[in-house]
Amino acid sequence: MSSGVAEVVALAALLAVLVFAVVRPLRVSESVVAIPAAGLVLAVGAISVPDALNELGRLAPVVGFLAAVLVLGRLCEDAGLFRAAGSWLARAGAGRPQVLLLGVFGIATATTALLSLDATVVLLTPAVLAMARRLRVPASPHTHACAHLANSASLLLPVSNLTNLLALSASGVSFLRFTALMALPTVLVVAAEYVLLRRFFARDLAVAPTPAPEDHEPRVPTFVLVVLAGTLAGFAGTSLLGWSPAWAALAGVVVLGVRSLRLRQSTVSGLARSVGVPFLVFVLALGVIVRAVVDNGLGEAAGTLLPDGTSLPALLGLAVVAAVLANLVNNLPAVLMLLPLVASGGTGAVLAVLVGVNIGPNLTYVGSLATLLWRRVLHEHDVPPRLRTFSVLGALTVPVTLVLAVVGLWASLRVIG
Template sequence: MAEVVSVVALLAVLAFAVARPRGLPEAVAAVPAAVVVLLVGALDPADALDEVLRLAPVTGFLAAVLVLARLCDDEGLFHAAGVLLARAGRGGPTHLLRMVFVVAAAVTTVLSLDATVVLLTPVVLATAARLGVPSRPHVYACGHLSNSASLLLPVSNLTNLLAFTATGVSFLHFTGLMAVPWVLAVGVEYLVLRRFFAGDLLRPDEEPSSTAPPREVPVFVLVVLGLTLAGFLVASLLGVDPAWVAFGGAALLATRALRRGHTTAPALVGAAGLPFLAFVLALGVVVRAVVDNGLAEALAHVVPTGPSLPALLGAAAVAAVLANAVNNLPAILVLLPLAAAGGTPTVLAVLIGVNLGPNLTYVGSLATLLWRRVLHHHGTPTRLGEFTRLGLLTVPASLVLSVTGLWAVLALTG
């Protein structure tokens, strides 16, 4: 009974997260589901509390990054990105695509994948419309890079934060190990998207207006972001939780924005995404119940461990499949305890799987679901067939090359 209730609760939470009836937050289903698994005895309250405490620092960090991203938007960072893209777009759609890749990869890496989906994608849509070029290649670049470009830093993705904690390596060490996989994943995305949307990337018959928008650089924001990134490195060396650095960067921008009247205290609280944080914690409890009631034992027989290339490829493949079956956040929560038995190589291979795999289906990651909603909200609906075909071209190739790159880095560095 406990196993059945746990699985049904998880499926119900994921179905609600995909559909989001009436735009209700995911926590509306996740919190009651967590209560149910406790009431039926599927999970001991002490274990539930342990899971919440384990996830609390990660969710706190996520809240700080969400506030930081929103403040960057309020202070004009994404407007400046739109100006940069508009100037680049005067060289043609292909030049615009290259610049979208640069900007989307940078935003995903520094401000997390949510900023790319929620803040950058509308800017790219508006820029494409202003230049009179098809938007499909450029918005698909945002959607795919919100997942695949999130491999580099521990702060780029919630899944990274969880894996980073499990590995025990430093911030700089994590980044060094993932640099080659990140370059390979982004490179595959660019080559495939450029070929897939070749027709849309032809120069339009009518050239854009010769009037270029004025160049705008939010210097203060860029300085704060640079100091925040440097702070992550220093905090890692000193053994300080990076959440404190993120809070510091957000507090610095918030103080300035409040004094200038660019934001309000309620707006800052809203930017922290409290319902989403509650969803993450409740989902962790539900997943823990599923794991403790048989899933861990079943997956232990199919998740290979060890530093060999076949083992790493196998671990990444299992992670990618599971991410597309139950979403990448539950997948990483389920797989991390098993992957930890194989050490850092297996954990990072699983991370590659749950980050790159979601580009194959809509339900693979919350970022992909959110990206789809953003496009629908702006009158640019996606087509399932097109999304799937592009995923079939990018996911296997990027997965194999990125894991191979990770294996090579591990082999060379010992």
């Protein structure tokens, strides 16, 4: 089939999958459309079988890590860790709505930075929902804080986001140097997010928290905290060794899983369901489709839009292109496509792209896997987010935080080098 037809088919397949992922009628899995779409781009020759297999192999660590984190989240939930966190937030924020939002920001930022953005979505969001119900306050400000900070607060550490691990390898800097360069951008972004969300949800935050009584305060599961600390150390260790963080997450799952099953806190069937196989299949199929689109002209077109140099305007341009591309094809494919094009520009160029693909997804549901997963979590808890609220909030916050992050990165590069 001609290259022109293959290009049109690949673009149409991508559009259909992304639209279905956002609308998700009757809560049908996204894989229902993604699998046939991936088969279609293979059938028309938009991507060869070897290239498709290569893309699946490249995404396998990502999917493995996501699966392990999903199970880890279920184990933590079964052990009561996030019920305890929600209870603490409820006590700290009782009668003080601004303090409550600040507490959510603090815990969400720490969870994202230390345990990855998937942990914030999978582990913390349900606890925040439970907290809001206990305090009888609107959940939207706090759940949207989790969604935004899952993306924007993931700038800090290499282990905070799989896009960071890819950027770390391309930039050639050490773990500590990466963190030092991204510290100021992270502080500026989180501070701006707090100010803007507080203003955007002013009406909801005017409702004073009135906690409903609990029969007993949940106990903090110390063993789980110790294992999570060890898993965090494993994330750092595996990243330094160039291994997938999925191995560290898997180790945490094994340790917690054996204990949880022995104590009958969890069941094998429940843990198997928590893997979310249909969603993981969707991720793999999406990767194949995006690779087909990139190979049929999108990658070359994106390369022509990238500015050269490490001046402030150049870094801002790189971040904007990366943010736009992340919202078109998802942030993981975007970073995989852009890093080879900007690696020769040095550390500043690579990290500017990272700023774009991490902050940009706060604009649309399809911008990152974490945002899609956050939306799925809310649906499972019968509090589906409103597309209009998410989109308007994103339009308000993303331009401001993107500029602040790039300015912070530029300043850090001038000071640290």
